[in-house]
Amino acid sequence: MSDMHSTSGWIEYMADDVASAAKFYAALLGFEIKDAGGGMDYNILHKGDVGYGGMMKMPAPAKAGGMTPCWLGYVMVDDIEASLKALQAAGGRSYMPITDVPGMLKFTPVSDPGGAPFYLMQPMGPPPSADMQPKEGSPGTVGWRELMAGDLDREFAFYSGLFGWKKTAVHDMGPMGPYQLWSAGAKDQEGGMMTKPPHLPRPFWNLYFNVDGLDAACARATGAGGKIVNGPMEVPGGQWIAQGVDPQGAGFCLVANAR
Numbered sequence: 001m002s003d004m005h006s007t008s009g010w011i012e013y014m015a016d017d018v019a020s021a022a023k024f025y026a027a028l029l030g031f032e033i034k035d036a037g038g039g040m041d042y043n044i045l046h047k048g049d050v051g052y053g054g055m056m057k058m059p060a061p062a063k064a065g066g067m068t069p070c071w072l073g074y075v076m077v078d079d080i081e082a083s084l085k086a087l088q089a090a091g092g093r094s095y096m097p098i099t100d101v102p103g104m105l106k107f108t109p110v111s112d113p114g115g116a117p118f119y120l121m122q123p124m125g126p127p128p129s130a131d132m133q134p135k136e137g138s139p140g141t142v143g144w145r146e147l148m149a150g151d152l153d154r155e156f157a158f159y160s161g162l163f164g165w166k167k168t169a170v171h172d173m174g175p176m177g178p179y180q181l182w183s184a185g186a187k188d189q190e191g192g193m194m195t196k197p198p199h200l201p202r203p204f205w206n207l208y209f210n211v212d213g214l215d216a217a218c219a220r221a222t223g224a225g226g227k228i229v230n231g232p233m234e235v236p237g238g239q240w241i242a243q244g245v246d247p248q249g250a251g252f253c254l255v256a257n258a259r
Contacts, residue, residue, distance in 0.1 A: 011045075011053040011142060011207060012119065014062070015069035015248045018043060018055050024246050027224040028217065029140040029209055047140055062109055065095045069250035071207045072109065073118050073145055075163060080106045080122035083162065087120070090158050112158050114150020114203035137210055143255045144208035145191035152195040155203075156180060171236065206243070206253045214240040214256040226252075232259055 015021050022033040022043060033055065036042040045053035058067065077083040080098055088094060091113035098108045107121045137143060149155040159165045159182075168189050171179040179194045196203055211217035214232045221228060221244050231242030231254075240259045244252050 010074045010121070012072045012074070013053070013055045013070070013250065014058045014067070014072065015055075015250060016058055017248060018057055021069075021246065021248060021250075022055060024224045024226065028220050028226070028252075029211070031140060045140075047138065052141070059096060062095045065093075067095060067109070067117060069246075069248040070117065070204065071250060071252065073142070073205055073207060074107070074121045075118060076121050076123060077163075078122065080108065080120050083120055083122075084108060084110070086162055090161060091154075092158065092162075112147075112149075112155050112203070114155055116147060116149065116155070116203040116205050118205055139210055139212055141210050142207050143210040144206075144253075146206040146208065146253070147191070147193040148196035148200055148204055148206065149193055150196065150203040152178065152180060152193055156182070156193055204251065206251060208241065208253040208255040211254050211256045212258075214242055214254060214259050217254050217256065218242050218244070221246075221252075221254075234259075 013021060013025070022031075025031050025045075026033060030047070032046040033043045034046055034051075036044050036054070041057065043055040044051040045055065058069065084094060084098065087110055093111045093115070095109040095111070095117070098106050100106050103124055105121055105123050107119050109117060109119055111117045147155060156165075156167070163184065165182050165184050168181040168183050170181065173179050173194065176197060177195050179192050181189050181192050183190050218228050218232060225247040226244050228242050228244045232240050233242070234240055238257070240256050242254045244254070246252055
């Protein structure tokens with residue numbers, strides 16, 4: 001299995017009102033949002049001089065296919081055409097044709113068999129150097145990726161079969177079932193998966209954003225028009241988390257070393 005079948009540092013937000021979303025997340029996470037330029041209807045999330053995410057208006061085909069405002073992560077592959085065919089054969093879904101950004105990358109939004117959306121991406125050049133990426137763990141960056149799956153066993157087999165992801169530890173969540181930790185190879189633990197609770201309307205990926213203090217971040221979120229729907233709560237390892245919904249209905253999650 002190629003070592004490029006891994007999570008990418010790039011993240012993306014899609015919604016109808018990008019300007020409002022930019023204000024909300026700038027207030028919450030300290031992003032600086034800059035127009036990508038070059039005639040592209042795309043905004044780049046910056047921390048200092050480093051760009052590591054994007055915001056865009058929900059494409060009409062994706063919206064027609066049932067996508068709602070959301071944060072999406074990327075999975076890097078070395079042959080996007082072959083990976084897309086394998087994904088569809090394994091029960092995944094494609095929302096749009098592969099888009100080619102000449103000389104940079106190819107990408108397409110997809111979902112797993114349960115319907116949780118994410119991106120496939122094939123870089124067309126060398127990976128970015130370390131000084132062109134935000135420092136791991138810095139405020140505003142993604143510290144954890146969590147799948148609320150339609151079915152844990154089915155979805156883990158899907159991601160493992162396509163991308164070679166490996167099970168690490170597992171936590172017993174009692175009536176909620178197991179919480180399976182996983183690694184894509186970059187580090188020992190990159191995220192978790194569990195079968196979603198029945199009250200959640202659909203499967204999805206949670207992106208947990210690092211913040212310096214959880215209570216202050218929750219206050220910023222509610223002050224900017226968002227809602228905290230779960231937490232703050234302490235998790236194994238001593239970190240604190242909270243889960244929220246932004247003014248357009250997209251979920252976001254926060255993680256901090258201190259409350």
